[in-house]
Amino acid sequence: MRSIVIGTAGHIDHGKSALVRALTGIDPDRLKEEKARGITIDLGFAHRTIGDANVALVDVPGHERFVKNMLAGVGGIDLVMLVIAADESVMPQTREHFDICRLLRVPAGLVALTKADLADSEMRELATMEVRELVAGSFLEGAPIVPVSAKTGDGMDALVAALMDVSRRATGRESHGVTRLPIDRVFTMKGFGTVVTGTLVSGSVAPDAELLVAPGGRRVKVRGVQVHGERQTIAVAGQRTAINLSGVEVDDIARGQALVTPGAFAESRIADATLELLPGAKALKHGARVRFHQGTAEILGRVALIGPASAAPVPRRGEPGSAGLTLEPGMSTFARLRLEAPAVLTRGDRFILRAYSPSVTIGGGLILDPSPPRTAIRTAAALQRCQRLVFDPASSDRTDAELRAVGVMVDDAGPAGLALDALTWRAGIDPKQVDARANALVAAGQVIRAGDVLVSATVYARLREAVVQTLTAHHKSQPLSGGLPREELREQLFARSHPSIFDRTLDDLAKTVPPIVILTDRVALATYRMELTPEEERVRERLERAYRDGGLKPSDAAAIASQVGAPAPVIDRMVKLLLRQKTLVKVDTLLFHDDALKQLKAEVTALKASGGAGARIDVATFKDRFGVSRKFAIPLLEYLDRERVTRRVGESRVVL
8 A cells, every 4th residue: 555644724612633643543633742732843644545555644733933843844745734713713824834734845735624513614715715815826735624523523534535635746755765764753662672753755664774863873773663652664755654773772862863764864964955035034134044944953053045946147256246145935946054053954845934033933945965065155056056956855857967967076075086875865866867867967977977976077178188288298307217206196196086986087098999008017108218328327237237137246336336437426317217117126224136036036945946945045055155245145035025925934944
């Protein structure tokens, strides 16, 4: 059966809880104080089957002091039952609750005209007219208005029929995506431990699943799952769910946090969004402090106004009008939200703003980017960026909007690149569609994929060109270097880039036909040719001959320099060249010709053939056998150890 969450909304004492109790037989008022005072203070829950749907009802408080509790419950509903007492009609909290549902884009609902037994036909007709006036032009225009009495039962059958009809319009939620359950209640049960409840807005939860409590990052394990009080093997998106957790105490979790798939979401204190200010609100100033509500969370923050959702110019900082930028009632704008505590957000989340003081609902909007770059926002470029991010979450095909958003975010990332997993938590893309969206952008030539990272094709082209220019300059300034060491090139040009972008760039340059670079332990242009002057060539040959002739006991550097007979800078350059070419090998502080060391390893290895598995050599034997002094014997024996030709055991070496 389908699972649908219906939330109540309406003014205090208009009979929301009584209506839920009459519909389900369950009293949603669970707190002693609620029963004593006769008002709903916190969220209440009930359930029943209506037609082909398992319906969970979320009963919210109507008192103005508890609107923040109402917001914690209404964020996850599929439909709303706006409750208006026939004997009082539309009241202040009726309007505020209705505004909240409209701002959250609740798709459908109905109006229950309660306490019909206390109003005569004229009062009921007047209340109906006021209701129609309230909902005109909204998602509730044309919705059923059902007179009902929870006390006498009159109208209950008509209400159930209307709920059945309206529930058919509820769209399902994605149960195959990442798990996300905003927590609205935390408690402990004897014999079970910590239990949290909430509406599963995406994904699924099963026993033994490992989840993350965010913000905070605490890992927990699911011990058990209940839906409507019954143990289940799995709970899916759209269901009111109770989850028994292990690995966490009740005091370590609070309403406002969420259970999420590890790695699927990131915490953020900044977000770009569209913002709609209610017609009855006061003008909102740039930088105003507000109360931000999303899911079950309430966070203080400030609103920075970017500009209208049009092509109108935005005053730059310091220009006339920039300091006093305001959002007028009934208008919409792009805004940057700066929160005072971390939030778990994704693109497409709806939110509500309430004034800091007095705490009244002033507007709401849609998250466009939960992790925008920290750049100037009072610019035409910032406004154009937001315009590219706009989309309709209700659209059946969001492919083009998702591709635009990813393009914007990849451009924002620059040389650092955008990780593929960010397409889920930041761009709000179904994990199953991530590869398809990335591949589409690659096919369009907009991005380059380097492993699991996307980089703008324009930025990538600049990086490629920078590599060629840097190598060209290096070859010109150091013609004998043989190229730049890979790590040095990375530090120069790719210090802010993901390592896979560096690797992809070099691989592409090396694999072009003809190749542009040659890769060894250094990076050089394929056109690079080392050219020695006649004097350098003469010095190189003499140095090589001197070390080859010296074998395992070459003369010291000063003696060889005197023998070669060349200026010290030239000798130094040629020694470095021979070392880079691995013609010479440095052992400790000594230099040996590579041929001499190869011969040494061969002769020592041959000792095993004559001496068997127990073949050994010590310092004295080594000195006698190879005719060298201790000055050379010790470094050479240590070299043989490093080359795994020998292994030191006590005062001697075992030949391996």
